[in-house]
Amino acid sequence: MTTTTATPTILPADWRDFLALTKPRVMTLVVFTALCGMLAAPVPIHPVLGFTAILCITLGAGAAGALNQWYEADLDARMRRTRGRPLPAGRMDRQSALHFGVGLAGFSLGLMYFAINLVATLILAASILFYVFVYTIWLKRRTPQNIVIGGAAGAFPPVIGWAAATGDVTLLPVLLFALIFLWTPPHFWALALFVKTDYANAGVPMLPVVAGERVTRQQIGLYTLPMAAAAVAPWPLGLVGPVYGVAAMALSAVFALLAAQVAFRRSGEGDRMVPEKRLFKYSILYLFLIFGALVADRWVA
Amino acid sequence: MNDDDSETLVRRRQRDRARLMAVLLGVFVILIFAISVVKMQLAHGS
Numbered sequence: 001m002t003t004t005t006a007t008p009t010i011l012p013a014d015w016r017d018f019l020a021l022t023k024p025r026v027m028t029l030v031v032f033t034a035l036c037g038m039l040a041a042p043v044p045i046h047p048v049l050g051f052t053a054i055l056c057i058t059l060g061a062g063a064a065g066a067l068n069q070w071y072e073a074d075l076d077a078r079m080r081r082t083r084g085r086p087l088p089a090g091r092m093d094r095q096s097a098l099h100f101g102v103g104l105a106g107f108s109l110g111l112m113y114f115a116i117n118l119v120a121t122l123i124l125a126a127s128i129l130f131y132v133f134v135y136t137i138w139l140k141r142r143t144p145q146n147i148v149i150g151g152a153a154g155a156f157p158p159v160i161g162w163a164a165a166t167g168d169v170t171l172l173p174v175l176l177f178a179l180i181f182l183w184t185p186p187h188f189w190a191l192a193l194f195v196k197t198d199y200a201n202a203g204v205p206m207l208p209v210v211a212g213e214r215v216t217r218q219q220i221g222l223y224t225l226p227m228a229a230a231a232v233a234p235w236p237l238g239l240v241g242p243v244y245g246v247a248a249m250a251l252s253a254v255f256a257l258l259a260a261q262v263a264f265r266r267s268g269e270g271d272r273m274v275p276e277k278r279l280f281k282y283s284i285l286y287l288f289l290i291f292g293a294l295v296a297d298r299w300v301a
Numbered sequence: 302m303n304d305d306d307s308e309t310l311v312r313r314r315q316r317d318r319a320r321l322m323a324v325l326l327g328v329f330v331i332l333i334f335a336i337s338v339v340k341m342q343l344a345h346g347s
Contacts, residue, residue, distance in 0.1 A: 011307070012314045015321050048339045052332065115336045 013096055017086035021069050021097055022062030022104075029287060030061040030157045033180065036291035037158025037173060040298050041165035052115040053164035057157055059108035060124045064131040064153070066101035070094055071136050078202040081195060112164075120163040127156035144207040151184030152177075158291070172239045175230055176294075180287070182227035186220045186259055187283040193217075193262070194273035194280075213267060220279070221263030228252035231290060240294065241301050247293035255279075255286050 034057040038050060045053070069076065069087055077088035086092040105128050113121040135150030155177045162173040192199060192206040193216060199206040208216040231252045235245030261275040 011311060012318065014314055015318050046339050046343065048335045052336055055332075114333075115340075 013086065013092035017091050018066075018096075018100055020086050021066040021092070021100060023065035023069075024062075026065060027058060027061050029284065030154070031058050032288060033176075033291050034058075034157035034161035036295050037161030037176060038165050039161075039295045040158075040172065040176075041162045043166045045165040049115060050164070052111065053120060053161065056108045056112040056116070056120075057124060057160050057164075059104055060112075060128050061157070063101050063103075063105035063108060064128045066097055066104060067128075067132045068136045070097040070101055071132070072140070073097075075141075075202045075204060079195075079198045081198055116164045117167045119167055119169070120160050123156055123160045123163055123169075127153050127160065130156075140204065142205065144205050144210040146205070147188040148185050151181050151188075154184060155180035171237070172234055175234050175237075175239070176291075178230040179227065179290070182223055182230050183283065183287060185223040186227065186255075187280065189216050189220050190262060190276050190280040190283065193267075193276045217263045217265070220259055224256050224259040224263075228256055241297045243300050244293045244297035247296075248290055251286050251290050251293070255282065258282050 031054060035054055038045060038053065069085055073085075073087035073094060076082035076085050082088065087094060087097055109121055109125055109128075112124055131150070131153035135146065135153055139146040139150050158176040158180070159169055159173040162176075163169055189207055192208050193213065196206070196208045196213075200209045207219060231248045232245065234240040235242070235248065258275070258279045262279050265275060267273060
């Protein structure tokens with residue numbers, strides 16, 4: 001007697017899940033800072049090439065996000081904030097995510113080299129590799145300094161934008177890199193303070209989980225100072241004009257005020273973490289506005 | 302979900318993905334063409 005067993009139909013992932021794999025919300029900040037880095041460059045870039053460069057940066061960031069989700073599917077499944085993502089929710093198999101991420105990374109680098117230049121291609125490659133290998137695979141599960149060092153990956157886009165326009169890297173894009181690099185710890189630790197339980201459940205050694213709230217609050221305050229210095233520095237160095245300088249000072253002062261509110265408080269039982277949530281939201285707005293001011297300054301000049 | 306529903310869903314997703322891929326390939330061809338034209342113009346102008 002022969003028996004037949006029903007072969008389960010493998011459901012192909014929806015294209016929207018591939019899109020979700022690229023972390024589109026995170027990408028908006030990446031695209032914006034890259035675009036501003038490009039527009040702030042002293043050399044104009046042809047609109048078609050400029051569009052292509054931004055497309056490549058977007059696809060590269062999407063590839064890094066996809067590979068991050070491929071590697072972290074087990075962590076994401078343990079966190080309320082991320083368990084609805086395509087892999088932990090079971091809407092996509094890991095192999096598809098891996099192929100998609102690697103393919104997208106290769107495509108973005110190939111197109112960048114073909115259309116733009118080698119310098120921008122190499123920095124884009126470095127940012128993807130750094131995010132995947134240094135941050136995701138090496139640091140994230142091992143040290144509370146994960147987002148401090150890993151923050152470099154998110155700081156590359158304005159440098160790539162600048163390099164796409166000019167073919168080189170000078171002091172201003174390096175300062176923009178430093179600004180995002182130093183902005184990342186207060187931004188992420190503000191988030192980590194109000195989703196601490198999530199990180200603790202997933203076993204991610206974020207600073208509030210490992211060192212406690214008091215140290216995290218101190219560190220948010222401490223990192224805000226060099227961040228503000230990096231934000232304002234281009235003005236006294238003569239790299240930008242007063243439009244950017246005044247905006248950077250005002251925006252950084254508000255950032256410092258909100259960071260101080262977080263740094264000098266203690267949360268109690270059932271605390272709603274309002275100052276922490278406010279700092280987190282403002283930190284996103286801060287980066288948008290400060291890079292917007294950079295472009296406005298160039299246009300005024 | 303019975304087999305027919307599942308089969309329909311699989312076909313629909315495959316069709317959606319194939320259409321999206323076709324559109325993206327079309328856009329890619331146009332983009333490469335535009336980049337080539339711009340690069341030739343820039344090389345000619347310099």
